[in-house]
Amino acid sequence: MDADESCSLAPVENSRHWGEEKESDAVWGIFLKKVRYQRPSSIVQIVQARGNHSLGDKKVSSNGIDSDEPDDSGEIAHLMWETVRLKVLRAGSLKKVIEAIANDDTDIQATHLSVFLATYRTFASPAEVMNEIIKIYRGSTDEFLSKAMLDALNVWLDTYPEDFELGTEGFECLHKTVLPFAQDENLKSLLLKTQYKLRSRRKMKKAASVHSLRAYSPVCIKTYSLPTIPENHFAQQLTYCDKELFLNLRVWECLGGLWKRRCGCPTVAATVEQFNALSGRVVATILLDPAASIQSRAKTLDKWIRISQELRLLKNFSSLKAIVSGLESNPVFRLSKVWQLIAKDRLAIFSQLSQIFSEENNRMAQRTLLETEGTAKFPTPTKSPKEKRFLNRVLRSSQSTTKLFPAEIDTPNGTIPYLGTFLTDLTFIDSALPDRVHGDLINFEKRRKEFEILAQLKLLQGSAKGYRLEEDPYFTGWFSALVCLDDKSAYELSLSIQPERNVFKGHRKTDSFTSNSSSENIDSVHQRKQGSIPSSNESSILYGVTGSTGNSSGLSSNIPESTVVVKVSSPSKGDVLYKSMMVGNSDHTPRVLAQALEKLGLEDEDPRNYQLVQILPHKELKFPSNANVFYALDTSVPLGEIRLECRPIYHLTNNNNSISKHSTTSS
Amino acid sequence: MVEPIFDYQFRLILIGDSTVGKSSLLKYFTDGKFSEVSDPTVGVDFFARLVQVQDGTRVKLQLWDTAGQERFRSITKSYYRNSVGALLVYDTTNHDSFERIPNWMEEARRHIAPFKPVFILVGCKSDLPESAVTSEEVNRLTVNCDIKSIITSAKTGDNVEEAFRLITEEIYAKLKLGEFRADDENWDGIKRGFNGSGSGGGPLLMGEQVSKCC
Numbered sequence: 051m052d053a054d055e056s057c058s059l060a061p062v063e064n065s066r067h068w069g070e071e072k073e074s075d076a077v078w079g080i081f082l083k084k085v086r087y088q089r090p091s092s093i094v095q096i097v098q099a100r101g102n103h104s105l106g107d108k109k110v111s112s113n114g115i116d117s118d119e120p121d122d123s124g125e126i127a128h129l130m131w132e133t134v135r136l137k138v139l140r141a142g143s144l145k146k147v148i149e150a151i152a153n154d155d156t157d158i159q160a161t162h163l164s165v166f167l168a169t170y171r172t173f174a175s176p177a178e179v180m181n182e183i184i185k186i187y188r189g190s191t192d193e194f195l196s197k198a199m200l201d202a203l204n205v206w207l208d209t210y211p212e213d214f215e216l217g218t219e220g221f222e223c224l225h226k227t228v229l230p231f232a233q234d235e236n237l238k239s240l241l242l243k244t245q246y247k248l249r250s251r252r253k254m255k256k257a258a259s260v261h262s263l264r265a266y267s268p269v270c271i272k273t274y275s276l277p278t279i280p281e282n283h284f285a286q287q288l289t290y291c292d293k294e295l296f297l298n299l300r301v302w303e304c305l306g307g308l309w310k311r312r313c314g315c316p317t318v319a320a321t322v323e324q325f326n327a328l329s330g331r332v333v334a335t336i337l338l339d340p341a342a343s344i345q346s347r348a349k350t351l352d353k354w355i356r357i358s359q360e361l362r363l364l365k366n367f368s369s370l371k372a373i374v375s376g377l378e379s380n381p382v383f384r385l386s387k388v389w390q391l392i393a394k395d396r397l398a399i400f401s402q403l404s405q406i407f408s409e410e411n412n413r414m415a416q417r418t419l420l421e422t423e424g425t426a427k428f429p430t431p432t433k434s435p436k437e438k439r440f441l442n443r444v445l446r447s448s449q450s451t452t453k454l455f456p457a458e459i460d461t462p463n464g465t466i467p468y469l470g471t472f473l474t475d476l477t478f479i480d481s482a483l484p485d486r487v488h489g490d491l492i493n494f495e496k497r498r499k500e501f502e503i504l505a506q507l508k509l510l511q512g513s514a515k516g517y518r519l520e521e522d523p524y525f526t527g528w529f530s531a532l533v534c535l536d537d538k539s540a541y542e543l544s545l546s547i548q549p550e551r552n553v554f555k556g557h558r559k560t561d562s563f564t565s566n567s568s569s570e571n572i573d574s575v576h577q578r579k580q581g582s583i584p585s586s587n588e589s590s591i592l593y594g595v596t597g598s599t600g601n602s603s604g605l606s607s608n609i610p611e612s613t614v615v616v617k618v619s620s621p622s623k624g625d626v627l628y629k630s631m632m633v634g635n636s637d638h639t640p641r642v643l644a645q646a647l648e649k650l651g652l653e654d655e656d657p658r659n660y661q662l663v664q665i666l667p668h669k670e671l672k673f674p675s676n677a678n679v680f681y682a683l684d685t686s687v688p689l690g691e692i693r694l695e696c697r698p699i700y701h702l703t704n705n706n707n708s709i710s711k712h713s714t715t716s717s
Numbered sequence: 718m719v720e721p722i723f724d725y726q727f728r729l730i731l732i733g734d735s736t737v738g739k740s741s742l743l744k745y746f747t748d749g750k751f752s753e754v755s756d757p758t759v760g761v762d763f764f765a766r767l768v769q770v771q772d773g774t775r776v777k778l779q780l781w782d783t784a785g786q787e788r789f790r791s792i793t794k795s796y797y798r799n800s801v802g803a804l805l806v807y808d809t810t811n812h813d814s815f816e817r818i819p820n821w822m823e824e825a826r827r828h829i830a831p832f833k834p835v836f837i838l839v840g841c842k843s844d845l846p847e848s849a850v851t852s853e854e855v856n857r858l859t860v861n862c863d864i865k866s867i868i869t870s871a872k873t874g875d876n877v878e879e880a881f882r883l884i885t886e887e888i889y890a891k892l893k894l895g896e897f898r899a900d901d902e903n904w905d906g907i908k909r910g911f912n913g914s915g916s917g918g919g920p921l922l923m924g925e926q927v928s929k930c931c
Contacts, residue, residue, distance in 0.1 A: 306785065309785060310735055310736060310784075310785065311736060319788070322788045322789055325789055325791075326788075326789065326790050326791065329790070329791035330790075330791070333791075371792075372791065374795075375789075375791040375792055375794070375795040376791050378795040378798065379791050379794040379795055379798075379828070380794065380797070380798050380827065380828040380829075380830065383798060384830075409764075409781065409796075470783075470785070470786040470789050470792055473785035473786055474782070474783070474784055474785040474786055475785075476785065477740055477784040477785035478740055478743075478744075478784065480740075481738075481740040481741050481744055481784075482740075482744055537790075537794075537824065537827065538827070541827050541830075550830070550831055
């Protein structure tokens with residue numbers, strides 16, 4: 051299935067290294083390759099003669115038949131092989147690297163060209179490459195070389211049309227070079243082809259943008275709610291979005307040298323953004339609602355695990371990883387009281403899902419999975435019976451799928467990988483190998499290595515086309531309207547839901563658990579080996595222990611009974627849009643102001659010089675200087691959308707005396 | 718047969734801005750083996766090294782590097798949780814990367830809580846000889862935060878061993894004092910090694926990989 055990809059992996063397949071050849075501007079690796087012939091029997095004689103003749107410095111094994119390969123029974127007699135000497139460019143100047151496209155062995159030429167086109171951006175700009183190609187094309191008397199250059203331009207246009215986009219240096223370069231030589235029919239037709247291609251791309255883009263406009267129509271909001279939306283629909287919509295992003299991904303942007311330095315990698319950035327948006331929403335939906343009971347938080351958490359199951363079946367490892375890491379981020383993961391309420395089966399499934407992304411053995415689990423399922427149509431691993439059992443379990447417990455079974459599961463799917471793994475690999479390759487070698491020659495060996503990874507991504511992109519999913523614009527609208535939390539607020543909210551002293555993993559020197567850890571406790575802790583989720587059994591033991599000596603942090607007594615999350619901003623801090631913070635039912639204006647200013651990085655300001663204002667859609671509500679903010683808030687706006695502003699007083703007195711007077715006289 | 722390969726496993730995370738040379742550090746520490754990372758047929762723990770602390774205890778360092786994934790915010794966060802120490806890496810020629818160290822530190826604290834991670838400040842010297850960060854600035858930060866610091870070279874690999882040794886010694890000292898506990902079932906920051914099998918991680922090559930620290 052991946053013949054053309056895999057042959058590009060090793061420099062030369064079925065070959066052995068012979069030596070190295072150096073020129074002033076190039077270093078070549080020399081390989082000897084066995085080439086097998088299969089000819090009709092009528093010309094056997096000729097083939098044999100030729101084969102024997104050209105074996106040259108390599109001794110033929112007794113029969114001249116490659117015994118490693120499976121026999122094609124009757125064909126054996128006609129199979130002969132010869133040894134060919136192959137040159138593979140290791141390093142070279144830009145000119146040499148481009149000329150090597152025309153290496154006289156077609157097998158390597160294609161590979162070289164693919165590697166070159168996928169990676170050239172790390173050592174040259176599109177214009178530089180275009181100039182060089184056309185220079186070689188026009189300057190060469192070698193017809194074969196000229197033709198190869200023209201082929202290269204055509205392949206380039208077909209595989210990376212974005213480089214020829216109007217306004218890019220690539221396009222301008224082509225234009226400029228071609229115009230003076232318009233009599234050159236070849237270049238002229240290339241230019242026409244480019245223009246045609248650009249037109250059709252523009253048309254497609256236009257259609258797509260009309261489509262997405264529909265998606266963001268304001269009517270969509272609040273059509274769904276997390277508790278009621280079917281998990282498979284949720285997962286399919288996430289997958290639809292990830293699929294679009296993945297198909298639009300320009301894989302070369304992932305190259306370590308480019309992404310690490312953030313050199314214009316919009317399609318990678320878009321993937322990362324969607325990933326963060328999802329894991330941020332996972333965290334927020336579990337933590338945000340201050341009035342939520344532990345039970346309802348557990349329900350939300352359970353919902354996310356169910357959604358991840360569906361994602362697993364859809365082989366969408368990107369969103370799956372986003373949810374898993376959201377659930378495993380400290381603010382959520384530490385809430386043992388919530389995790390306790392999750393059914394055992396569900397927990398087991400979650401820990402299995404999380405195991406997919408284990409770091410052990412250089413992320414072996416994930417790599418093997420991608421290898422076995424990457425281009426398969428269904429999530430049906432053949433290798434591990436354990437994995438098979440697990441999948442069956444996921445299938446069984448996935449209600450929504452069983453309902454639609456078998457129609458739903460029969461839909462062939464693609465695969466969407468978690469891009470981070472590839473980015474890390476490419477970063478490592480980039481820092482492990484030098485860009486330039488032997489003075490200032492381009493290290494093309496490095497590019498070959500990078501291409502191996504890019505080729506895997508390309509292959510998966512091909513398989514991602516297999517998804518048959520329709521966008522639901524209502525979902526898109528609803529999902530993008532869900533609130534995200536910043537890191538610090540998430541942690542603070544988490545602490546308010548479950549104060550730190552109750553966290554199951556006490557460890558300090560003075561901690562009671564350490565000193566009290568009787569064998570009995572340890573045993574019960576060790577009973578649960580699978581995964582690392584705080585089970586109810588263990589937690590209750592630990593609560594007992596910590597509770598009996600407890601009270602080390604003393605946090606719990608200060609926790610307000612009711613809290614509300616507000617967004618605060620200040621005109622004194624123009625660059626920050628807003629920060630989220632909590633207001634408790636015992637918080638008065640000075641305290642809220644002080645906290646808000648601290649949040650906004652204005653801790654040096656005196657809260658007394660500020661006034662607290664609630665921003666409402668059509669009006670503002672100014673708080674008296676010592677009001678109970680919690681009860682004074684106008685809560686007619688949706689939860690999570692309560693906006694407060696810390697306004698410097700001088701600002702007010704300048705513009706509106708009555709308000710400032712009001713603020714000082716009341717209370 | 719029951720010969721322990723290592724006595725403890727510490728999980729460490731490398732954090733800092735994306736261009737500061739975290740992966741160069743790791744490259745020197747792991748002998749550059751990670752140019753092979755993407756080969757799924759090689760089931761070796763690339764990010765592990767065995768070091769010996771002063772009393773002869775063997776510690777396997779399991780290193781987590783999120784290189785290339787810095788912008789996947791929740792990824793870094795979930796890595797934090799199971800780490801006992803963090804190498805705060807900045808580029809000595811890039812002042813911004815130094816200024817963001819306190820942010821990285823705060824974020825790590827928040828996500829490793831309630832455990833108290835051990836930090837070490839690692840300056841990575843790149844090709845440029847001029848340092849954009851003064852030693853006074855470094856001193857101020859290390860004194861304020863009570864952490865050790867070291868300058869390494871991304872070009873020659875100088876001091877890379879030393880950086881990892883320093884943080885290992887400090888974690889080990891805290892472990893001996895009882896500030897950390899090995900084998901907390903819910904935390905993988907520190908694990909005890911039995912027969913080399915108990916705590917995950919792949920086969921660890923012995924011999925050349927054991928670095929004697931004095």
